[in-house]
Amino acid sequence: MLINTMFTLVFPLFFDNQMSFLSVTLIVVGLFFATLLVLGVLKSYKLKKENDRLEALNNAAEEESEKPYRDFTEGHLYGGNHQEPKKG
Numbered sequence: 001m002l003i004n005t006m007f008t009l010v011f012p013l014f015f016d017n018q019m020s021f022l023s024v025t026l027i028v029v030g031l032f033f034a035t036l037l038v039l040g041v042l043k044s045y046k047l048k049k050e051n052d053r054l055e056a057l058n059n060a061a062e063e064e065s066e067k068p069y070r071d072f073t074e075g076h077l078y079g080g081n082h083q084e085p086k087k088g
Helices: 001-016 018-064
Strands: none
Touching: none
């Protein structure tokens, strides 16, 4: 009832006939979906950029893991084969 009253009062103020109402509706719907499309493309671009960054980070980690093992317990904190500084 309220919607019917609204259309009978508001519709004639803005639109001359149904064709102009349909045109405006199609333009609004088209703009809405075009906005969604643009936002989707931007999001896809950002995700691709982040994926490339993460792949580079993963490749660097793989290269690090392929290096031969280096014993780190020879430092002075572990009481290993450390050398006394020469006095003199």
